[in-house]
Amino acid sequence: MTAPARRRDPLGMACGAAAFAVAAAFAVLVAFLAVEARPVANPGFLLEMPSRMADGAGVGPALAGTLWLALLTAGLAVPVGVGTAVYLEEYAPRTRLAALVGSALASLAGTPPVVYGVAGLALFVRGLGMGPSLLAGGCTLAALALPTVVVASRAAIRSVPQGVRLAAYGLGATRWQVVRGEVLPAAAPGMLAGVCLAFTRTVGAAAPLLVLGAVSFMTFAPRGPADPLTSLPTQIFAWTKRSEQDFAALAAGAGVALLLVLLAMNLAVLAVRRRMEDASR
């Protein structure tokens, strides 16, 4: 297809305009955050405590809370989710129950995050007596991430060619040796991609934590899972709700901090994936 013919096509022009409008909206979003966050662009902002005064307030506790939540969520959702995926793909007898568990987990991916917060409030915060702590937040976010982790891991495991398994069994490997030595290494890059996507959504989730009872005014940085629940997304929410202009700058600044955390996480995972793929080649 030659360029002039493409250019004269009205549908192509309309679709191109729509695509560039989407790109422009993204550019406006980024520019808004950058301009709005300018007043708080100093390293102290990442360490300071939030305050009743906008001046000198920071995201120290919220940032620490988000890092704790990411750690807790990863520690809970990744082993359980990957284990579930391996079991369903490689171990489970092909019964109706296994199929039901698999499809139920897949359909849970359509559940609104805020509903996990409501259920987590009844189960973790009240039922199991965790209170509005980072631990309750981590458990809730892990439950939120779990279906996506399982679905992505199963897809990655399924994409490993059957010949790899057959060859290993043919050489006398046991099932676990096949899984540990062949299937998991081959599926790992794909799993990481899916898990990372799940985590970007989960670490940025504000609604479930808000329902659990996240606090946005802490005078110390949380040091363990039993400390009060606080996080960057809920801090952004609290600051955005205040109508004063100074707090809008804080909200945008916290938004930039959150985006940087997510970007760093994605880049780290990308680097690990590259190394894995190079190593397997």
Add this chain to the structure above:
Amino acid sequence: MTVARLPGAGAASHGLADRLAGPVLLACTVAAAGTLVALAGVLGVEAGRFFAQVSPVRFFTEADWTPFAEEPRFGVLPLLAATAQITAGAGVFGVPAGLMTAVYLEHYAGARTERALTAVTALLAGVPTVVYGCFALDFVTPALRSLWPGTEAFNALSACLVVGLMIVPTVVLLSRAALKSVPAQLMEAGLALGASRGRVVARVLVPAALGGIVAAVFLALARAVGETMIVTLAAGNQAQPTWSPLEGLRTLTAFIAQSGPGGAPSGSLQYGAVFAASAVLLAFSWGLHAAGMFLVSRRRRGGAR
């Protein structure tokens, strides 16, 4: 599909790891399923307790939602209507934009533009919804108010625009997959018959991918239904139902997020109302999601023929 059913596979268990692996992995599955069943269970129990006190008939037919009033009323219709309004509004902006972007990327864009715009949609997908909410309230709403001075500080239009932007990546990703699955020969055949590129795209390729595109729309709308932060921040918490896009309203999700159930005592009507609203929200978004998944699976089966 897997080796699991090959005779003798894994029959010989040597080390400790081999003997432990099966039970440990089964325990993971039980833990995963158990947690999710427990979460669904508490939701059901609390909603059930609420409906033991409030008649479900009145819940679904009355148009008055004042859970914190002296004499609380629990008619869910205004919340349901607001959720439907925001979802429809987001669809009006997000679906055409996403679909046209997908068509452009798949059938028109050069390799470089394609790569750049794909990266932009991936980045849009990674933006947390609370950041979108901040953008809606602090940028889009002031812009709307300077255009139409009568616009309220909390308004549906701002929420619809930004939720629409939020669902664009979902629409693009899924409808591109549908467009990709249409055989390239159709395009070549159409062009060879002398049809213009636009005509082939509009009359042949998009109709051929329609099942997948409709599925993409359903899955994206399911996300819009459950969207909480953007609507809470931008559309506010206004109890009065309204048709004006320049006024605020209150969706199911906004009620759940703003009612502060963490402060309500267990067993109170206000606490139960949050669970009842969550159950309604769940039914709404699962309905859309299930319809989308059904269409995706039907398309897959159709494609195998």
